Amino acid sequence: MTTKNIMIVGVGGQGSLLASRILGAAATAGGYEVKISEVHGMSQRGGSVVTYVRYGEKVSSPVICQGEADVILSFELLEAARWLPFLKPGATLITSTQEINPMPVIIGAAQYPTELAEKMDALGVNIIAKDAAAIAEEAGNVKAANVALIGLGAHVLGFDAAVLRGAVEECVPAKAREINLRAFDLAASHQDVQ
Amino acid sequence: MKKIMLGNEAVARGLYEAGVRFVSSYPGTPSTEISEFAAKYDEIYAEWAPNEKVALESALGASFGGGRAFSAMKHVGLNVAADPLFITAYTGVGGGFVIGVADDPGMHSSQNEQDSRHYAIGAKLPMIEPADSVECKEFTKLAYALSEQFDTPFILRLTTRVSHSGGAVELEERTEKPVLEYTKDPAKRVMMPGNAKRRHPVVEQRLADLAEYAYTSPLNRVEKGSTAVGIITAGNCYNYAKEVYGDNASYLKLGLIHPLSEKLIREFAASVDSVVVIEELDGVIEGFCRSLGIQVTGKDVLPLCGEYSQELLREKLLGEEPCTVSVADEIPVRPPVLCPGCPHRGVFYTLKKMGLTVSGDIGCYTLGAVAPLSAMDTTLCMGASISALHGFNKVRGDDSKSVAVIGDSTFMHSGMTGLVNIIYNGGASTVIILDNRITGMTGHQQNPLTGLTLKNQPAPYICLEDICAGLGVAREHIRVVDPAQPAELEKVLKEELAADAASVVICRRPCALLKGVEKKPPLRVDREKCRGCKACMKIGCPCISMVAGEDGVKAKVDASMCVGCGLCEQMCPFGAFSSTIE
Numbered sequence: 073m074t075t076k077n078i079m080i081v082g083v084g085g086q087g088s089l090l091a092s093r094i095l096g097a098a099a100t101a102g103g104y105e106v107k108i109s110e111v112h113g114m115s116q117r118g119g120s121v122v123t124y125v126r127y128g129e130k131v132s133s134p135v136i137c138q139g140e141a142d143v144i145l146s147f148e149l150l151e152a153a154r155w156l157p158f159l160k161p162g163a164t165l166i167t168s169t170q171e172i173n174p175m176p177v178i179i180g181a182a183q184y185p186t187e188l189a190e191k192m193d194a195l196g197v198n199i200i201a202k203d204a205a206a207i208a209e210e211a212g213n214v215k216a217a218n219v220a221l222i223g224l225g226a227h228v229l230g231f232d233a234a235v236l237r238g239a240v241e242e243c244v245p246a247k248a249r250e251i252n253l254r255a256f257d258l259a260a261s262h263q264d265v266q
Numbered sequence: 267m268k269k270i271m272l273g274n275e276a277v278a279r280g281l282y283e284a285g286v287r288f289v290s291s292y293p294g295t296p297s298t299e300i301s302e303f304a305a306k307y308d309e310i311y312a313e314w315a316p317n318e319k320v321a322l323e324s325a326l327g328a329s330f331g332g333g334r335a336f337s338a339m340k341h342v343g344l345n346v347a348a349d350p351l352f353i354t355a356y357t358g359v360g361g362g363f364v365i366g367v368a369d370d371p372g373m374h375s376s377q378n379e380q381d382s383r384h385y386a387i388g389a390k391l392p393m394i395e396p397a398d399s400v401e402c403k404e405f406t407k408l409a410y411a412l413s414e415q416f417d418t419p420f421i422l423r424l425t426t427r428v429s430h431s432g433g434a435v436e437l438e439e440r441t442e443k444p445v446l447e448y449t450k451d452p453a454k455r456v457m458m459p460g461n462a463k464r465r466h467p468v469v470e471q472r473l474a475d476l477a478e479y480a481y482t483s484p485l486n487r488v489e490k491g492s493t494a495v496g497i498i499t500a501g502n503c504y505n506y507a508k509e510v511y512g513d514n515a516s517y518l519k520l521g522l523i524h525p526l527s528e529k530l531i532r533e534f535a536a537s538v539d540s541v542v543v544i545e546e547l548d549g550v551i552e553g554f555c556r557s558l559g560i561q562v563t564g565k566d567v568l569p570l571c572g573e574y575s576q577e578l579l580r581e582k583l584l585g586e587e588p589c590t591v592s593v594a595d596e597i598p599v600r601p602p603v604l605c606p607g608c609p610h611r612g613v614f615y616t617l618k619k620m621g622l623t624v625s626g627d628i629g630c631y632t633l634g635a636v637a638p639l640s641a642m643d644t645t646l647c648m649g650a651s652i653s654a655l656h657g658f659n660k661v662r663g664d665d666s667k668s669v670a671v672i673g674d675s676t677f678m679h680s681g682m683t684g685l686v687n688i689i690y691n692g693g694a695s696t697v698i699i700l701d702n703r704i705t706g707m708t709g710h711q712q713n714p715l716t717g718l719t720l721k722n723q724p725a726p727y728i729c730l731e732d733i734c735a736g737l738g739v740a741r742e743h744i745r746v747v748d749p750a751q752p753a754e755l756e757k758v759l760k761e762e763l764a765a766d767a768a769s770v771v772i773c774r775r776p777c778a779l780l781k782g783v784e785k786k787p788p789l790r791v792d793r794e795k796c797r798g799c800k801a802c803m804k805i806g807c808p809c810i811s812m813v814a815g816e817d818g819v820k821a822k823v824d825a826s827m828c829v830g831c832g833l834c835e836q837m838c839p840f841g842a843f844s845s846t847i848e
Binding site: 083084085093096097100105106107108109110111112117118119120131132133134135137138139140150151153154156157158159161172173174175176177178179180181182183184185188191192195196197205214 | 268270272295296298299374375398427430431432433434502505506508509575576577588589590591592593594595596597598599600601602603604605630633636637638707709803806808810811812824826
């Protein structure tokens with residue numbers, strides 16, 4: 073197989089590191105070589121963050137560049153739009169519909185663009201936009217939004233659903249496991265009815 | 267058994283397997299996790315030192331004492347540790363000694379983009395550079411054997427992408443290395459002129475021996491592909507090159523990046539039609555090639571600034587552009603900000619309000635420079651806030667309109683000497699220590715003031731007020747304030763700025779992200795009371811925004827992020843904020 077490129081984008085502190093670990097575990101379980109690249113330090117303080125997961129027979133670079141991502145999982149709408157140029161033509165963007173104002177918008181120096189999901193859809197992007205935070209809340213904890221996003225993308229991430237679910241089980245700490253598995257199942261079922 | 271490990275975790279695993287006994291480091295992104303992972307092994311003694319110089323010297327002492335030793339730091343940390351670093355080439359080692367230094371091309375979390383390879387050249391020390399997690403472990407282990415074989419410290423150079431990228435690593439057993447017997451050897455370890463003169467030729471000979479070794483070292487390898495292009499590269503740049511060229515090029519992949527083997531490079535260059543050198547930051551390998559008279563493509567087309575990627579190589583070397591889609595709207599930037607409930611916020615609000623010149627320092631609180639707080643005039647390096655304030659005030663003949671701002675860990679790192687300078691030379695400057703009870707920016711590391719060690723063991727209580735008093739600050743000018751009370755802070759600052767004596771104002775409140783710090787219910791805005799005056803927007807809280815409604819544009823608090831610090835409530839002249847609205 074050719075290398076599969078998955079990006080996880082969001083706002084620092086939203087749980088993208090756990091999401092990348094889950095995808096890494098799923099790829100390893102599938103017998104693939106996997107590389108993950110994370111952001112630590114200053115960018116984590118509420119800034120725009122990106123995590124790369126690449127898997128396949130042989131993976132060289134740990135990063136994903138513009139026009140290379142097979143799937144982008146986004147925790148936030150503005151971040152989805154920011155990283156959209158990284159998506160391969162015809163590939164899938166899965167984004168939460170949550171909007172978090174960045175500081176330039178908060179202080180009135182910039183505008184948060186309107187109707188971003190519709191605009192990205194109009195570009196011919198294969199977009200799935202759902203409120204991952206609401207799904208996580210329904211499952212019992214808003215913090216499970218990262219696992220909900222993975223559930224929403226279960227059909228395009230290239231893994232067997234059971235393998236992916238197993239990776240969630242493996243990576244999430246025991247006390248949060250039940251809620252996260254529920255978030256995963258709920259999100260995956262959202263997908264079925266689409 | 268294989269495990270997915272970040273480069274930093276794999277280095278720590280390498281330390282464990284190599285039988286390392288002693289680790290002393292100071293945190294700094296992207297190097298921090300090496301020491302944190304090393305600390306998880308019971309067989310390794312691991313500690314945070316107050317700064318990188320102390321860390322490197324402690325680890326060198328452990329090596330002299332006969333144990334395998336390690337010290338990690340970020341690139342600018344090596345500047346702090348440069349003094350002992352240069353001398354270690356002369357003294358050599360006892361037990362194997364490796365110094366890990368992590369550069370930050372692209373400045374993900376740094377104040378500059380320096381290339382640590384110049385230190386290896388300057389200090390005449392060997393340097394190795396892994397390209398991924400597998401090599402992080404293998405190279406680390408090999409470095410210990412080589413350190414003992416050649417009687418020299420080795421520098422392990424990492425970059426952010428290698429430190430913070432993960433891949434599957436095969437786990438092996440630890441090989442115990444007993445502590446060597448100690449023999450006194452002043453001719454080798456007491457570096458005064460008479461001894462050092464005899465040691466310098468040893469250093470030069472060793473470097474020549476290492477260059478000889480570099481020709482056959484397994485750290486370097488040639489991969490034969492098409493001979494139309496020959497790529498000389500090291501570290502993560504090798505991965506980018508492979509991604510772009512695959513088998514359409516031959517590679518000289520260097521793992522031992524100092525000293526370089528003239529013979530190896532000449533032979534490789536002769537075996538290909540053209541040579542491209544791919545290296546981030548400075549043209550170090552390229553300069554060596556040119557000094558040999560080898561024609562190469564390098565910094566004439568590739569940038570000196572920023573991080574490389576497969577996309578950059580495709581664009582600069584092959585003229586290929588990516589195929590992309592994007593929305594027409596301008597996407598506002600999302601810079602990092604002080605967290606909700608951050609105790610530093612009230613301090614910077616106050617400093618801005620008072621119109622003070624602020625000599626800043628390195629930490630989360632550097633974000634106080636960002637709008638709307640915009641309350642910082644200078645930031646250079648660890649500790650510079652206090653020393654630079656002293657010179658600033660002396661030359662302007664006024665110490666009533668300016669302050670230094672420094673974190674607790676940074677003060678212990680290199681702020682104390684600056685404070686001594688103020689006292690010794692009769693300054694009357696005012697220093698604010700932001701004591702949030704942790705090393706924040708690098709992700710919550712313990713420090714000498716937190717009462718816990720890297721291994722989470724209790725540490726003796728060191729009292730910040732007593733340190734300042736011991737350094738000569740008068741007790742009445744050492745003030746402790748809660749930064750959640752900006753009015754009180756302003757009053758204290760006015761008093762101390764007016765005083766004709768050096769003063770320290772300790773703003774003490776734990777980091778809002780620390781475990782155990784109480785989170786209060788989120789605040790709400792009473793839209794009837796809010797007049798949309800935006801007084802609450804001056805504190806730059808990411809939870810507050812102005813939202814339009816039928817009754818006008820009014821403040822709103824994002825309840826999912828707010829931790830109830832209540833600073834906004836103190837800003838509001840109309841009492842619109844409260845946490846108790848039914």
